[in-house]
Amino acid sequence: MKAPRKKFLPARLTPALRAFLDNSASGGIVLMAAAALALLVANSPLAGAYAEALHAELGGLSVLHWINDALMAVFFLMVGLEIKREMIEGQLSSWPRRILPGAAALGGMIGPAIVYLAFNLGEAGHPKGWAIASATDIAFALGVLALVCPRVPISLRVFLTALAIIDDLGAVVIIALFYAGDVNAVALAGAVVVTLALIGLNRIGTTRLSPYLALGAVLWFCVLQSGIHATIAGVVLAMTIPLRGRAPGAGQAPAPLATLEHALQPWVTYLIVPVFGFANAGVSFAGLSLGALADPVPLGVTLGLFIGKQVGVMLTVAALIRLRLAELPSGATWMQFYGVALLCGIGFTMSLFIGLLAFPGAPLLQDEVKLGVLLGSLLSTIAGAIVLRCSTAGPKIDSAD
Numbered sequence: 001m002k003a004p005r006k007k008f009l010p011a012r013l014t015p016a017l018r019a020f021l022d023n024s025a026s027g028g029i030v031l032m033a034a035a036a037l038a039l040l041v042a043n044s045p046l047a048g049a050y051a052e053a054l055h056a057e058l059g060g061l062s063v064l065h066w067i068n069d070a071l072m073a074v075f076f077l078m079v080g081l082e083i084k085r086e087m088i089e090g091q092l093s094s095w096p097r098r099i100l101p102g103a104a105a106l107g108g109m110i111g112p113a114i115v116y117l118a119f120n121l122g123e124a125g126h127p128k129g130w131a132i133a134s135a136t137d138i139a140f141a142l143g144v145l146a147l148v149c150p151r152v153p154i155s156l157r158v159f160l161t162a163l164a165i166i167d168d169l170g171a172v173v174i175i176a177l178f179y180a181g182d183v184n185a186v187a188l189a190g191a192v193v194v195t196l197a198l199i200g201l202n203r204i205g206t207t208r209l210s211p212y213l214a215l216g217a218v219l220w221f222c223v224l225q226s227g228i229h230a231t232i233a234g235v236v237l238a239m240t241i242p243l244r245g246r247a248p249g250a251g252q253a254p255a256p257l258a259t260l261e262h263a264l265q266p267w268v269t270y271l272i273v274p275v276f277g278f279a280n281a282g283v284s285f286a287g288l289s290l291g292a293l294a295d296p297v298p299l300g301v302t303l304g305l306f307i308g309k310q311v312g313v314m315l316t317v318a319a320l321i322r323l324r325l326a327e328l329p330s331g332a333t334w335m336q337f338y339g340v341a342l343l344c345g346i347g348f349t350m351s352l353f354i355g356l357l358a359f360p361g362a363p364l365l366q367d368e369v370k371l372g373v374l375l376g377s378l379l380s381t382i383a384g385a386i387v388l389r390c391s392t393a394g395p396k397i398d399s400a401d
Contacts (some may be wrong), residue, residue, distance in 0.1 A: 028143015042282030080238025111312020112304035133304030155329035301372025339388035345380030
């Protein structure tokens, strides 16, 4: 998520706060703080109030459901906008640009799934969680990269961003195909009708955002009732938003997709994702022992993120380079690239989200997923930071990029 944010920030921000919000690492920092706060609260005298607040009923849904089904639909809308922009005119706009991060993302999804299933195919295992370690958290990973090693080549940051975007696309497809509930045919038909209406708006050249957003709200409700996870509505809506504005007279109209993406970015980065992290990362360690980490689910998630991700990414990229189908990112060394491959194991937001879908109504398994995601992401962060700090320094990253 690299689009500029300055013009969407209040004019009266202090210079220090404005500098923090404009920093590429700030989104990751806020997310880390939200996760840490959730762990503190869940293991404090406030734990009861924390759980009670999340399960309080509001408009027919619990607060936690509003966060995971409604707020995260806005997050997926942002993800969809970013995927569309990058695929059409950005870092993934041509096949030569797609092949390295695309293949690395595929290897980085297959590797964790194999590792997870290696621990969960037995009688005591839970194979339905195979996709939990599939995606890289773009805000977290880029935040760590900017904080611990701001002098790696810019090409590595571009690679990590592109890989995470493709990972997100893969996660969206996985959620749609493998984690749908019992389908309500009437609601699904309604969602199809609304989607066709959105496509129609795009086809006739409508560039005002309000009709799209109004229909998007209806689409979200239909998808919520259909049995498919409601967040998919955000991605579908994003795919129908026009990339370019029409040219009225002498001037070019603002691009609807860029306008919406820029408007959503600070809300998603500094409110929606941290709120999701705070609501879902809180796991109580009361009664847990180190032995619990050896259970199939937390062990599979932890090693899937920490081992499966780096092995999948590295083997895929090494094979492409050996076959002369791709080259290492410009100016990067193998050690620096390995450090970035380790950071791909930071799967926080999407991993937690898929974990909730994989084990609905199973609080114990959801807590085990949280333990695995937190530990796997922490190990990937520490190892990636050490490798990158020890790597040969490259040109300084432009923090304003």
